[in-house]
Amino acid sequence: MAKTTFGAELRKAREGRGWNTLKLASEYYYGTPRSDNTIRRWEGGKCLPKEENIRRLAEIFELSYPDAMYWYGLGKKLPRLTIPSKRQIIDILDALIPAMQQHNYPAYVLDSRYNRICLINSAAVELFGGIKRVHELANYSVFQLLFLDDLGVTPLLGKGLAEIRKEQILRFKAVNMYWRHEEFYMEYPERLKSKDGLLEAEYKEFESLWNVVQPGSTTNYAMHSEITFGYNSPVRFRLIIDLILSLGNLFSISWYNPVDRKSEDAAKKVLGQFPSGECVKLWEIPSVNLSGIFD
Secondary structure (H helix, E strand, C coil), X not given: CCCCCHHHHHHHHHHHCCCCHHHHHHHHCCCCCCCCHHHHHHHCCCCCCCHHHHHHHHHHCCXXXXXXXXXXXXXXXXXXXXXXXXXXXXXXXXXXXXHHHCCCCCEEEEECCCCCEEEECHHHHHHHCCHHHHHHHCCCCHHHHCCCCCCCCHHHECCCHHHHHHHHHHHHHHHCHXXXXXXHHHCCCHHHHHCCCXXXXXXXXXXXXXXXXXXXXXXXXXXXXXXXXXXXXXXXXXXXXXXXXXXXXCEEEEEEEECCHHHHHHHHHHCCCCCCCCCEEHHHCCCCCCCCCCC
């Protein structure tokens, strides 16, 4: 997805209404015919509107709150994301470990950029194929992992990979709706080819899914959804995603829980009874590149 600008978004919204610049200028001034020079300057990138101008445009186009925040960001009126210090991040993630250790089913922490999974419990380690496999995959982004057909969890998925990939893209976009003007968001999917090294066919599939998937106008999209593991003996899990508020919503924790007693019994048969144990902190693996998480 090419980087966009405030002017490009304004033009797209105007043309979506079937308006020319004179019509928008008239709407802006509550029906009073006015010159469209200012509109043209905004759309052409000659200047950026003031905060009150963006507020008026959001009113005209009936933008949702996340979309209005998007426009404020493109107009340089929304602060840039500030990553907490490495020490703050580690202290807060460490505090989550006791709860994750006692969780018998997969639980993990993602950074908001989806660069990688930061912290995973023993159940998730087993699904990945063991601790050695986790170390091998520690530098993979979440989107790279989606294209690994030999990943330990892949044979257990009760949905087609395309559907799983689509759901992950939806979660990423929805969680980051307030920050769509940020570079880390705007660089997808190009980064998957240039930085994460997806093969051409994988890149094209991701690009097509990325362009199709659009979150709604609310962030309450599906933070509590269901996923099925296994084709022959399906196990239904409820996936719960919680944003870690103390880290400015820049990290999220995902928990898998069987939806009912029947599913819990099936999970023990299909997945085994995972013992509680130490969580794997990816930032403590020597080979892990921490760029993107702690900067």
